[in-house]
Amino acid sequence: xxxxxxxxxxxxxxxxxxxxxxxxxxxxxxxxxxxxxxxxxxxxxxxxxxxxxxxxxxxxxxxxxxxxxxxxxxxxxxxxxxxxxxxxxxxxxxxxxxxxxxxxxxxxxxxxxxxxxxxx
Numbered sequence: 001x002x003x004x005x006x007x008x009x010x011x012x013x014x015x016x017x018x019x020x021x022x023x024x025x026x027x028x029x030x031x032x033x034x035x036x037x038x039x040x041x042x043x044x045x046x047x048x049x050x051x052x053x054x055x056x057x058x059x060x061x062x063x064x065x066x067x068x069x070x071x072x073x074x075x076x077x078x079x080x081x082x083x084x085x086x087x088x089x090x091x092x093x094x095x096x097x098x099x100x101x102x103x104x105x106x107x108x109x110x111x112x113x114x115x116x117x118x119x120x
Contacts, residue, residue, distance in 0.1 A: 010107045025097030034085040036078040051083030
């Protein structure tokens with residue numbers, strides 16, 4: 001049986017914990033979307049984390065009531081605003097992703113959680 005030094009074991013466990021934390025944050029970033037609705041509630045947009053348009057909705061009859069130029073201007077405004085929301089949310093998720101315990105805190109918890117493993 002291979003014996004792993006407790007410090008190495010703690011380092012490997014810490015690396016696994018940090019990796020899980022960061023991969024979870026990446027999953028949140030990938031699934032992030034932002035939506036905006038026009039003031040008159042006739043146009044809605046949804047963008048992904050990078051600000052790319054993923055869904056566009058027009059109230060039925062909108063094309064008969066407004067010009068293409070007005071619609072394009074409003075869609076552009078909404079996509080830009082939703083993209084800014086997404087960018088802010090991604091930045092917040094990025095900050096959260098980098099808030100994990102220090103190795104020293106993690107190792108101290110490991111030692112108090114399993115004191116019998118050090119005596120083996």
